[in-house]
Amino acid sequence: MYNNSQTLLDIFHEILAAAGNSSDLNSIDESRILSVLKEQASKENGKENIGSVLAKVVNDAKLNITMKQGRCGYCEGDFRDIIDTYNGIHGYVALIVCTIGVIANTMNVAVLTRRDMAAAPINRLLKWLAVADVFVMLEYVPFSIYKYMILR
CATH class of the missing domain: 1.10.8 (Helicase, Ruva Protein; domain 3)
Structure with a gap:
């Protein structure tokens, strides 16, 4: 012990x-x-x-452990204002990017699965990369809605 x-x-x-x-x-x-x-x-x-x-x-x-909540020196001024402004619109931008990305990657999969395109190994790799990207974007949509729109 x-x-x-x-x-x-x-x-x-x-x-x-x-x-x-x-x-x-x-x-x-x-x-x-x-x-x-x-x-x-x-x-x-x-x-x-x-x-x-x-x-x-x-x-x-009942330990009294306090962490310092200070900001870093390089995150001050105009740059900090830009970050704060973008954080306010990030959820909406993410939804637009994810929607366009899912549509574009679905079209990529449709093109890369054609008989003449599917024969090349690099195209099979690109097809599965597009499929994985679709899943990532679809997974980010509920997170984005919850974190940036509901919890706001």
Whole structure:
């Protein structure tokens, strides 16, 4: 159990270090984390399930881990405005591109499956590439509708 406890404690230290809260490393109550780990492990009847123990530690220890929400320096100004504007219309653009792409790739498959075209190995490869592209575009349509139009 000690190795699992030490591993989880190291993970907490790495999370805080990555968050830039290096001064908070000493504020972690290590004895509380270890006691919660031991308590949870004993509830598991000797089974050491790191995932469930880690979830319990985060919930029970009430650790205050905050991540910095700052923006990067090169994503400021006019470039950031362009990105924000495009993010607002991306769902609609994606639906148009996917619709046109499905139609165009369906026509590609129709042409590449003709008897004289299907004889060349490269055309068989292109046909299956078009089929795969159709499936990718068809899969992206519901995601695009949900993420960019419903969740907005």
